[in-house]
Amino acid sequence: MKRSNFFKLTVAAGLGLEAVLDTCLEASEQNVPGPLPRRPLGKTGELLSVIGLGGIVVSGEEQAHADKIVREAYEEGINYFDVAPTYGNAEDRLGPALEPFRKEVFLACKTAERDQKGSEKELNQSLEKLRTDYLDLYQLHAVTTKEDIDKAFGPGGAMETFVRARQQGKVRYLGFSAHSVEAAMAAMDRFDFDTILFPINYGCWFKGNFGPQVVEKAHSKGMGILALKPGAHSRRKKGEESKYEKCWYLPFESEKEIARSYYFTLSLPVTAALPPGEEKLWRIALGIAKSFIPVTEVESLALKEKAASIDPLFEYPAWQG
Amino acid sequence: MKRSDFLKLALAAGLGLQPGLALAGPEKKVKTTPGPLPRRPLGSTGEHLSIIGFGGNIAKGEDQQGASRMIREAYEQGINLFDVAPKYGNAEDVMGEPLEPFRKEIFLSCKTAERDAAGSQRELETSLKKLRTDYFDLYQLHHIMSKEDIETAFGPGGAMETLVRAKEKGMARFLGFSAHTVEAAFAAMERFDFDTIMFPINYVCAFNGNFGPQVVEKAHEKGMGILAIKPGARSPRQRGEERTYRKCWYRPFKTIEEISASYSYTLSFPVTSALPPQEESLYKMAVEAAKFFIPLSDSDREALKAAAADERTLFSHPAWKG
Numbered sequence: 163m164k165r166s167n168f169f170k171l172t173v174a175a176g177l178g179l180e181a182v183l184d185t186c187l188e189a190s191e192q193n194v195p196g197p198l199p200r201r202p203l204g205k206t207g208e209l210l211s212v213i214g215l216g217g218i219v220v221s222g223e224e225q226a227h228a229d230k231i232v233r234e235a236y237e238e239g240i241n242y243f244d245v246a247p248t249y250g251n252a253e254d255r256l257g258p259a260l261e262p263f264r265k266e267v268f269l270a271c272k273t274a275e276r277d278q279k280g281s282e283k284e285l286n287q288s289l290e291k292l293r294t295d296y297l298d299l300y301q302l303h304a305v306t307t308k309e310d311i312d313k314a315f316g317p318g319g320a321m322e323t324f325v326r327a328r329q330q331g332k333v334r335y336l337g338f339s340a341h342s343v344e345a346a347m348a349a350m351d352r353f354d355f356d357t358i359l360f361p362i363n364y365g366c367w368f369k370g371n372f373g374p375q376v377v378e379k380a381h382s383k384g385m386g387i388l389a390l391k392p393g394a395h396s397r398r399k400k401g402e403e404s405k406y407e408k409c410w411y412l413p414f415e416s417e418k419e420i421a422r423s424y425y426f427t428l429s430l431p432v433t434a435a436l437p438p439g440e441e442k443l444w445r446i447a448l449g450i451a452k453s454f455i456p457v458t459e460v461e462s463l464a465l466k467e468k469a470a471s472i473d474p475l476f477e478y479p480a481w482q483g
Numbered sequence: 484m485k486r487s488d489f490l491k492l493a494l495a496a497g498l499g500l501q502p503g504l505a506l507a508g509p510e511k512k513v514k515t516t517p518g519p520l521p522r523r524p525l526g527s528t529g530e531h532l533s534i535i536g537f538g539g540n541i542a543k544g545e546d547q548q549g550a551s552r553m554i555r556e557a558y559e560q561g562i563n564l565f566d567v568a569p570k571y572g573n574a575e576d577v578m579g580e581p582l583e584p585f586r587k588e589i590f591l592s593c594k595t596a597e598r599d600a601a602g603s604q605r606e607l608e609t610s611l612k613k614l615r616t617d618y619f620d621l622y623q624l625h626h627i628m629s630k631e632d633i634e635t636a637f638g639p640g641g642a643m644e645t646l647v648r649a650k651e652k653g654m655a656r657f658l659g660f661s662a663h664t665v666e667a668a669f670a671a672m673e674r675f676d677f678d679t680i681m682f683p684i685n686y687v688c689a690f691n692g693n694f695g696p697q698v699v700e701k702a703h704e705k706g707m708g709i710l711a712i713k714p715g716a717r718s719p720r721q722r723g724e725e726r727t728y729r730k731c732w733y734r735p736f737k738t739i740e741e742i743s744a745s746y747s748y749t750l751s752f753p754v755t756s757a758l759p760p761q762e763e764s765l766y767k768m769a770v771e772a773a774k775f776f777i778p779l780s781d782s783d784r785e786a787l788k789a790a791a792a793d794e795r796t797l798f799s800h801p802a803w804k805g
Binding site for chain 2: 164178180181182184185186188194195196197198199200202206207208209210211239265266276298334340362378380382410429430431432434450453454455457458459460475
């Protein structure tokens with residue numbers, strides 16, 4: 163049988179993933195999920211849990227509650243924690259909460275400052291707030307435009323802080339987060355980063371043509387790939403309210419939809435996925451990752467069909483001219 | 484292809500060989516530790532099995548002490564899938580005792596190569612007795628190959644009568660089969676609503692033999708659990724070539740880099756577990772590689788396709804005549 167005919171036949175038929183999800187999402191005595199897997203982070207040799215804890219989850223929470231969340235995350239096998247100065251008081255909460263486990267976890271932080279001075283100041287502040295003398299990963303935050311790139315990599319730019327911080331042992335690895343394909347490609351061309359943090363979900367991937375080129379390039383450079391927005395569905399419509407105060411877009415809501423979305427993202431060579439800042443959604447993601455199984459090509463095609471009706475969060479191309 | 488060439492090619496293409504490289508790079512100051520062996524759901528059974536299983540063949544030829552050590556170590560590694568068959572020499576005889584203490588916590592699967600009801604019933608009872616248990620988690624038709632295998636097993640007085648009855652009586656919780664031709668696998672899936680399939684999945688067979696991916700799609704679509712055998716198989720032995728490993732009838736991949744690449748390919752499919760070959764050293768490397776698993780990218784797959792071109796495939800499709 164020709165491959166194309168084979169695909170047509172099976173896409174029309176039922177999907178195995180659905181059968182798996184039906185049983186996995188149903189709690190029963192028989193259904194005991196496995197431990198949270200870890201995956202290698204590019205060429206670094208480090209192994210991170212496939213689900214990380216994003217600092218926004220503890221932002222705005224009482225310290226006692228933040229402590230509880232972080233301890234639970236640690237006990238679940240999460241060893242990847244990501245934060246940034248722009249996440250409200252997340253750094254203030256995460257610092258004390260992480261202190262008991264600091265040496266065993268992989269702590270990533272970012273700076274949205276694009277110049278050397280501003281980023282250095284932020285780095286030192288973050289270290290202080292996070293009660294540590296080093297970060298495992300320091301990232302340029304939300305690189306999006308051409309100006310972002312030119313500034314950060316130009317003379318007196320933030321990259322000077324980055325390189326020096328690594329020499330001084332203040333950070334172990336260097337990375338960036340990006341929200342446009344163009345910026346991601348440009349950053350990878352400019353510097354030999356260890357990691358990239360990038361939105362990866364099937365809506366953006368198929369409908370927005372946003373993701374495939376970045377994943378291939380980063381992976382072939384041996385970079386660790388960290389996936390943002392793995393459970394994002396679409397943009398919020400103008401004036402539409404969000405059920406989730408800490409989530410600026412519309413996430414998938416049913417467990418089954420969330421699972422489908424994470425299964426797609428985790429079937430790519432990404433090390434970890436960062437759920438949105440909403441505690442409830444983070445917990446759902448954690449459960450799903452313990453029952454992960456890759457999607458097939460046919461399922462991937464079925465998700466492509468579903469994506470056709472999605473208004474994706476990001477698209478490529480994004481830069482004009 | 485030479486190992487060095489293979490690696491060069493793989494690295495040039497950015498193949499996800501970082502697992503092996505990470506293992507091989509002692510100069511790096513790595514801070515984090517490998518996670519536990521992951522588990523995956525087994526089709527729609529609700530069960531979760533470790534992504535590497537313990538194949539009873541590994542225990543074949545071992546004395547009780549050796550087999551007990553292997554089984555205890557496997558259990559401690561987080562392995563909860565133990566698979567055996569009457570065909571694996573003395574494996575059933577030496578696995579019963581060490582499995583007894585944690586029988587209820589693990590998933591024990593067995594098989595019968597008998598194709599008729601009476602013969603398979605006898606084998607089932609003997610297997611249960613040897614393995615010191617009153618039930619199997621999974622009971623499978625072993626090694627379905629030919630049209631004749633199918634006709635006999637599924638015909639009147641065939642082995643399927645034993646399997647169905649065993650499930651009714653609680654002697655087997657789930658039913659499955661292992662197959663070594665695509666045709667037999669499809670025929671079996673059409674004849675009966677099995678819970679699982681055990682099938683050879685590796686990149687040489689997939690790319691060079693047109694053997695494997697079509698079975699995975701079909702089984703997965705039916706919500707069946709897929710157990711991959713021969714995940715680290717390279718090629719058949721040449722005529723007259725001696726076995727490198729006593730218990731392994733084909734040429735397996737041997738280095739951690741090769742094993743990482745090969746298992747990464749297999750585990751990038753929705754297979755629940757992969758069962759390493761019958762050699763303890765290879766099985767241990769597979770467990771290590773599995774802890775470093777990350778799915779392949781499209782370019783990784785292309786690189787493996789190129790690497791496969793120089794290998795002879797263990798199985799190919801079509802296999803049936805006419």
